[in-house]
Amino acid sequence: MTREGEPRESTASAPLLVVIHGVNLNLLGERPSVHYGSFTLGELEDRVREAAEARGYSVVFAQTNHEGEFVELIHRFRKKAAAFLVNPGAWTHYSYAIRDALELVKGPIAEVHLSQIEEREEWRRVSVIAEIARVRVMGKGPEGYVEAVDRLAAVARGDARPGGDG
Numbered sequence: 001m002t003r004e005g006e007p008r009e010s011t012a013s014a015p016l017l018v019v020i021h022g023v024n025l026n027l028l029g030e031r032p033s034v035h036y037g038s039f040t041l042g043e044l045e046d047r048v049r050e051a052a053e054a055r056g057y058s059v060v061f062a063q064t065n066h067e068g069e070f071v072e073l074i075h076r077f078r079k080k081a082a083a084f085l086v087n088p089g090a091w092t093h094y095s096y097a098i099r100d101a102l103e104l105v106k107g108p109i110a111e112v113h114l115s116q117i118e119e120r121e122e123w124r125r126v127s128v129i130a131e132i133a134r135v136r137v138m139g140k141g142p143e144g145y146v147e148a149v150d151r152l153a154a155v156a157r158g159d160a161r162p163g164g165d166g
């Protein structure tokens with residue numbers, strides 16, 4: 001289910017941010033650096049954890065290459081998560097199963113992509129989760145994840161600017 005078997009959960013009683021990486025994102029560092037940079041998933045998570053904890057969240061990270069497991073992770077955290085940050089990888093472009101699962105979650109959802117999907121191949125320009133994502137960030141690498149955390153925190157405070165993309 002995850003690289004290390006189980007999602008890593010902080011123990012604090014702070015609001016919970018659930019970060020789920022989808023298919024092939026375990027291989028960051030090996031994937032084409034022109035789109036994805038040369039950092040590893042572990043390095044990305046360290047950056048996100050630092051940003052999230054600084055904004056008062058406790059964080060759970062998970063990565064899976066199995067669509068059904070991605071769905072089950074959403075089910076598992078759908079009620080306890082204060083917010084979700086997801087990068088479903090290629091599933092973004094066609095998984096109505098993931099979209100349907102995300103529709104069940106309580107808190108706001110951020111959709112994040114390392115690359116600028118709207119400037120790549122035609123098929124990557126479609127996101128089937130765009131409509132239900134409160135926050136969308138793409139093409140900004142790891143800092144895009146930090147921006148998404150910031151914007152989720154702003155939504156929680158009730159001072160988010162309207163609109164998705166950024």
Ligand code: DQA
Nearest residue numbers: 024087089090113114115124
């Ligand atoms: C991605 C973009 C997707 O098109 C691709 O399949 C990925 C990563 C991104 O982060 O830029 O695996 O979601």
